[in-house]
């Protein structure tokens with residue numbers, strides 16, 4: 389394997405994982421960020437995001453002299469053969485992807501890139517961004533490659549090192565081969581294509597995943613009305629290999645730093661070429677409805693929410709992460725707070741104050757005095773709470789489990805009334 393000198397710009401979930409994993413494959417990697425404090429912490433071996441295995445890889449890479457950190461992109465790229473752009477592309481005005489960080493960095497590095505290096509866009513970006521980056525770089529000797537990333541938060545290192553596939557797109561086949569070769573050791577299926585198609589793969593995949601989730605949430609809604617149990621329904625569906633059993637769990641709506649912004653961006657991309665992508669818009673609308681459904685169920689169970697104490701279990705957008713970006717739990721909490729509910733929340737990985745609620749560091753304090761408890765994130769430890777103790781400190785008896793995560797028998801034994809999603813009003817014994 390060729391050992392390459394690599395620069396990674398942006399040390400967030402994608403950049404830090406990319407840098408640490410490429411260093412673990414033997415490459416020499418410099419990671420750059422604008423955030424000087426973050427760089428200082430990384431230099432000291434401190435990783436602030438919750439990603440199993442990442443801190444270990446960062447320390448190993450640094451100790452072996454293969455991984456270093458610096459502030460600002462210019463110094464990082466001076467000596468690089470390959471430059472990965474792992475920059476944020478958040479939802480901008482009107483829902484389109486905001487490409488300013490990618491464009492700023494392209495403009496900042498253009499005159500210091502070594503002759504013949506390759507610039508790789510790993511950020512999720514609309515079709516045409518590679519061409520735009522190439523125009524900003526304005527360097528005939530520098531090829532631009534699209535290499536979308538498919539890792540999930542909470543399993544970033546595992547997903548990076550054991551990907552289902554690697555997608556590499558470029559209008560320069562040689563540059564695409566050069567980038568694909570960096571990952572050769574992973575032995576993953578590698579799909580080479582043109583840049584536009586690679587850029588589209590990422591949105592098409594994320595929108596499909598979001599559509600699957602909105603579909604299952606809509607099926608769950610129907611199940612409640614017709615008297616079916618969505619758990620049995622998805623079990624029966626998932627054995628069909630064409631459907632697959634994963635991504636079929638209903639919940640309080642999907643969230644996180646990617647699916648919400650990428651679905652909105654896809655709608656805008658379609659609009660830009662005169663297409664009304666109603667399927668993706670309906671996926672978004674169905675998702676927004678799920679949050680209101682949680683509030684409606686709580687109101688139906690305990691009456692008007694103004695002045696009513698609700699215990700909230702879980703704030704992160706899914707279990708296994710401390711990321712709150714576009715968390716459905718926060719969206720639900722905001723709706724509850726708007727109706728005047730008094731919220732006391734507990735999440736095992738969140739210990740900072742949040743607007744509209746009191747965040748506590750003990751689940752039993754969160755549920756104390758609550759007329760109802762709502763579980764919004766499927767942390768494993770919630771299953772093993774002492775539900776008899778929970779029942780003894782609550783003022784009411786309703787537990788709304790928006791993830792169908794809890795053990796109905798344990799709650800029933802504690803004298804609590806469990807309401808789930810897509811299941812009969814009172815969840816039967818399992």
Ligand SMILES: NC(=O)c1ccc[n+]([C@@H]2O[C@H](COP(=O)([O-])OP(=O)(O)OC[C@H]3O[C@@H](n4cnc5c(N)ncnc54)[C@H](O)[C@@H]3O)[C@@H](O)[C@H]2O)c1
Nearest residue numbers: 398399400401402421422423475476477489511512537541
């Ligand atoms: N988070 C994920 O699970 C995930 C997975 C696949 C793809 N993506 C995509 O990857 C991209 C990055 O996402 P992320 O979650 O890693 O973002 P992030 O917000 O976690 O990290 C981005 C980093 O870039 C830094 N940065 C911003 N402007 C900079 C600049 N001008 N120069 C240097 N550094 C700068 C920020 O300080 C931050 O550390 C996005 O396009 C996202 O859609 C994210």
Ligand SMILES: O=c1ccn([C@@H]2O[C@H](COP(=O)(O)OP(=O)(O)O[C@H]3O[C@H](CO)[C@@H](O)[C@H](O)[C@H]3O)[C@@H](O)[C@H]2O)c(=O)[nH]1
Nearest residue numbers: 537538539540541635636637639642643644646647705706
């Ligand atoms: O059966 C399921 C699976 C997921 N979710 C929810 O869906 C959201 C997104 O989950 P997940 O996809 O695991 O989170 P991310 O880490 O944001 O990963 C997605 O977004 C990344 C950024 O683009 C992509 O790289 C990944 O492939 C894609 O799965 C979360 O709110 C989950 O709770 C459900 O409600 N039910």
